Amino acid sequence: MSQNVFSRISGFYKRCLEDRLSAIEALGVLDEDARAHLASGGGLPTAVADRLCENVIATHALPLGLALNFRVNQRDVLVPMAVEEPSVIAAASNAARMVRLSGGFTGEADPPIMTAQVQLDDVPDVDAAASRVVAARASLLAAGDAAIPRMVARGGGCRDVEARVLSAELGVLVVHLYVEVGDAMGANLVDTVAEAVAPLVQRIAGGTLGLRILSNLTVRRLVRVTATASDEALGGAEVASGIARAIRFAELDPYRAATHNKGFMNGLDATAVALGQDFRAIEAGAHAYAAMSGRYRPLSTWERIPGGVVGRAELPLAVGTVGGLAEVHAGVRAALQLVGAKSARELAVVLASVGLASNLAALRALASEGIQRGHMRLHERKRALAAAGSGGAAASPSGEAKRFAPERADGARVVQQGEGET
Known part of the structure; x- marks a missing residue:
């Protein structure tokens, strides 16, 4: 399989689902089983599910999407995310694009x-x-x-x-x-x-x-990542200064730090779920580490520098590329092929980079137009889907479906304006 991935796929969100999958298949990162699994719509056979946990009655699906534009330690990375929240993938992709303009994310992970x-x-x-x-x-x-x-x-x-x-x-x-x-x-x-x-x-x-x-507080298994974003990429010096002020707020106030860290974990958790990682252990370790000083503190910081901001994050991160769900879940195997990490340490750096990107996206929104404007416009898709009924807008050309299409387009325009991968 090819290792020369280019994660900057402009207009990816505008394509239909089948065309997106074809574009990923053309990159040559998936083996035949992974291609077949994704082409089938994904999912977990109930026979497999019944062996994974107790009292199984069905499976419960989440959307699987790709965050784009990530460049980590000089390697382009496709980031699979399993998440129901419409703004998480778009926001992480957009922040990764901003960081990419300054060289991408760099990081290192301790021995496992x-x-x-x-x-x-x-x-x-x-x-x-x-x-x-x-x-x-x-x-x-x-x-x-x-x-x-x-x-x-x-x-x-x-x-x-x-x-x-x-x-x-x-x-x-x-x-x-x-x-x-x-x-x-x-x-x-x-x-x-x-x-x-x-x-x-x-x-x-x-x-x-x-x-x-x-x-689960794995203090000898830490990962550290850094990233830089310019004033121009962020939308101006005022926005960059607002991000720095937001960090000071999180450092001073544990009530704010909790929400700051939730924003960091948004993208990390979604990626961990897609990759079959123990996101519960990851969450427990991250928040315990945030409180180790005796005061709950932010996992990431952004410092004002001439012409931009530099972000840093450090947290314990125990992940694996072998064993676990990778042995039995075709979707997890496909996700691991997409991300292309050759070791658990490399995978940890990717996950922490996704967390830092999600954090930057949230801070940028808070420091500029506020979190709700873009966030709620993207939520219009879910509201329209609920109005259309459980079959979804695509189920029939009804009046509800007709109303759904413009709202999807409006969501796409929000993405284009700053919440997505373009």
């Missing part, structure tokens, strides 16, 4: 190190017990590696041990084992390690054994 936790209560002389645990580092790492031989054979495995005293008075000790998990998200691997080493930890430290499980 996950955290296994073993809890102990009622530990006598908890500080001395913590010292004994650290001194037994080699034995603990060996015990952890013995539980995941296939990962060790692939170059992963246990890398470090840490002991944290949570309460000397109550004798609460938690032991962390840090596990490198390759291109997997790694949750099951890390849970296996936690359960395997727990008896040895208890013998070393004493006390009552508690929980043995991963932490």
